[in-house]
Amino acid sequence: MTLRGTNQESGRPYNRRIVLEAIRLNGPVTRADIAKRVSLTVQTVSTIVRELEEQGYILSVREEPRGRGIPPSVLTINPQGGYVAGIHLTPLGIDAALVDLNGNIVESAYRTAPNVAPDLAFQLIGELVSELRAGGSKRILGAGMALPGPFGIDSMSFIGATTMAGWKDVPLKERLAEAADLPAFIDTDMACAALGEQLYGIGSQFSNYYYLYFGVGLGGAMVHDGAVMRGGWGNAGEIGHIPAVPDGEPCPCGNSGCLERYLSLDAFNRRGVSQQMWAEEIRPIFHNAVRTIENLLDPQTIVLGGLAPPDLIEKLVASAGLPNSVAARKDRKHPRLVMASDCQNSVLRGAAALAVSSLLSPRFGQMFSTPDEKGIAA
Numbered sequence: 001m002t003l004r005g006t007n008q009e010s011g012r013p014y015n016r017r018i019v020l021e022a023i024r025l026n027g028p029v030t031r032a033d034i035a036k037r038v039s040l041t042v043q044t045v046s047t048i049v050r051e052l053e054e055q056g057y058i059l060s061v062r063e064e065p066r067g068r069g070i071p072p073s074v075l076t077i078n079p080q081g082g083y084v085a086g087i088h089l090t091p092l093g094i095d096a097a098l099v100d101l102n103g104n105i106v107e108s109a110y111r112t113a114p115n116v117a118p119d120l121a122f123q124l125i126g127e128l129v130s131e132l133r134a135g136g137s138k139r140i141l142g143a144g145m146a147l148p149g150p151f152g153i154d155s156m157s158f159i160g161a162t163t164m165a166g167w168k169d170v171p172l173k174e175r176l177a178e179a180a181d182l183p184a185f186i187d188t189d190m191a192c193a194a195l196g197e198q199l200y201g202i203g204s205q206f207s208n209y210y211y212l213y214f215g216v217g218l219g220g221a222m223v224h225d226g227a228v229m230r231g232g233w234g235n236a237g238e239i240g241h242i243p244a245v246p247d248g249e250p251c252p253c254g255n256s257g258c259l260e261r262y263l264s265l266d267a268f269n270r271r272g273v274s275q276q277m278w279a280e281e282i283r284p285i286f287h288n289a290v291r292t293i294e295n296l297l298d299p300q301t302i303v304l305g306g307l308a309p310p311d312l313i314e315k316l317v318a319s320a321g322l323p324n325s326v327a328a329r330k331d332r333k334h335p336r337l338v339m340a341s342d343c344q345n346s347v348l349r350g351a352a353a354l355a356v357s358s359l360l361s362p363r364f365g366q367m368f369s370t371p372d373e374k375g376i377a378a
């Protein structure tokens with residue numbers, strides 16, 4: 001992705017985001033190097049860097065002298081410069097974590113709450129965020145929440161292991177902002193997982209990749225030029241309901257033979273065989289899914305992650321004999337399948353990444369938003 005600053009006065013908040021992003025992606029990095037990367041003058045960059053340093057978002061370090069002369073100081077993100085609350089709502093309960101600017105989980109808390117209704121959920125979220133805040137000295141910039149999709153589809157908001165009943169028409173963002181008393185951001189669990197990998201994991205090596213989310217169900221997200229493709233209504237990730245087996249097993253969505261009836265944690269648990277045996281058994285269906293994704297979207301790679309046991313994900317990633325597709329290029333630099341950097345906490349860290357990106361990164365949020373005392377645009 002190319003970052004490019006603007007010389008217009010109205011672009012100041014945007015330039016701050018650009019400079020911060022350049023430091024995040026390339027740090028430790030010198031002012032001169034940033035200026036070159038984002039096409040701004042060294043003077044403009046230095047002014048912004050001074051502001052960011054004063055606000056505590058970045059750290060300036062002088063490298064050890066090598067040879068003659070004083071080496072220039074280099075800049076890195078200050079992980080303690082700000083924190084966000086990540087929240088992951090699942091049909092089983094609510095996970096919450098305080099995450100620093102480098103994506104490290106520094107506090108976490110959980111409430112068991114099976115199929116929780118919205119009122120109770122937001123009450124619990126309020127409690128969880130207060131717990132994470134206890135101690136009090138940390139600057140908390142916002143809250144990001146991930147929950148299972150799809151959003152707003154009556155016929156697919158079915159009763160089943162992977163969905164939330166009773167959440168239709170809830171003003172999620174407003175309710176979260178109120179409960180957490182923070183700027184709030186919402187997305188589906190799989191979009192969050194992909195975003196987390198993009199910001200903190202192996203996804204940062206790619207500009208175009210498909211994230212296959214192996215959870216209780218099966219979801220996915222295409223990351224294109226560093227942003228998650230959402231589709232017209234934000235539901236672009238429901239790969240679990242593409243047809244896999246003609247006249248196959250009935251699915252709660254009303255169709256039959258859907259991919260996630262065969263390829264998901266739910267399917268694995270229902271089958272009740274060893275990981276080794278299941279990975280072997282499911283291979284043809286998995287490989288067809290890989291082929292479909294590759295031919296449709298031409299990703300640089302497919303990142304496989306999710307809540308499934310890492311051993312199982314590893315077995316699928318390692319499965320040999322992938323079929324031919326547009327991805328079978330001789331000049332590939334990366335394998336067609338790679339494992340996510342963080343499987344277990346990917347959604348939670350991704351939910352936090354959602355807030356970090358929206359508040360601080362030039363790629364998301366309102367780039368020229370009105371100043372917000374809690375955000376970098378101030």
Ligand SMILES: [Zn+2]
Binds near residue numbers: 252253
């Ligand atoms: Zn289905």
